[in-house]
Amino acid sequence: MNNQITTNEIKLPIGRLAVCAVAALLAIVLASLAIPLLQAHDPYISSVLSLTGDPVQGSAIFQMNCAGCHISFTDSQVGPSLCKVSQHKSPIDLIRQVTSGRTPPMPQFQPSPQEMADLLSYLEKI
Numbered sequence: 504m505n506n507q508i509t510t511n512e513i514k515l516p517i518g519r520l521a522v523c524a525v526a527a528l529l530a531i532v533l534a535s536l537a538i539p540l541l542q543a544h545d546p547y548i549s550s551v552l553s554l555t556g557d558p559v560q561g562s563a564i565f566q567m568n569c570a571g572c573h574i575s576f577t578d579s580q581v582g583p584s585l586c587k588v589s590q591h592k593s594p595i596d597l598i599r600q601v602t603s604g605r606t607p608p609m610p611q612f613q614p615s616p617q618e619m620a621d622l623l624s625y626l627e628k629i
């Protein structure tokens with residue numbers, strides 16, 4: 504009798520812990536699935552992503568607005584090189600980087616969806 508009670512007492516918290524762990528894991532998985540979906544529902548981002556960018560136009564936009572900081576032949580380059588930037592930043596991250604102004608001194612840009620799509624197609628090529 505005594506034995507049974509102790510095993511029940513031990514099993515119960517472990518069972519609860521397992522349920523909590525599974526619930527927490529599920530929450531994390533769902534959140535990581537939902538966040539990109541929510542971001543894609545931003546009307547600006549979804550219209551950029553629905554357009555086909557022209558990398559030649561994108562290159563011209565880049566030269567005018569971005570190259571001053573991101574391409575430099577001297578040591579005084581302000582921003583990092585954007586070579587292969589699309590390998591560590593998703594299209595949504597790149598759009599946010601350009602339009603949010605969250606990382607000063609990089610300014611906040613407000614390109615039209617087509618200009619942003621052009622820029623994105625250029626950034627994905629370099």
Ligand code: HEC
Pocket residue numbers: 565568569570571572573581582583584585588592597600601606607608609610612622
């Ligand atoms: C005034 C200088 C400046 C201008 C102009 C500028 N940037 Fe930046 N940019 C920066 C700096 C500085 C960072 C690094 C910010 C940080 O992470 O703290 C950065 C970061 C970035 C990153 C992230 C790089 C990475 O490796 O994660 C991207 C992408 C980017 N810029 C794109 C652009 C584009 C596209 C334009 C033109 C529309 C632009 N930037 C114009 C200064 C600038």
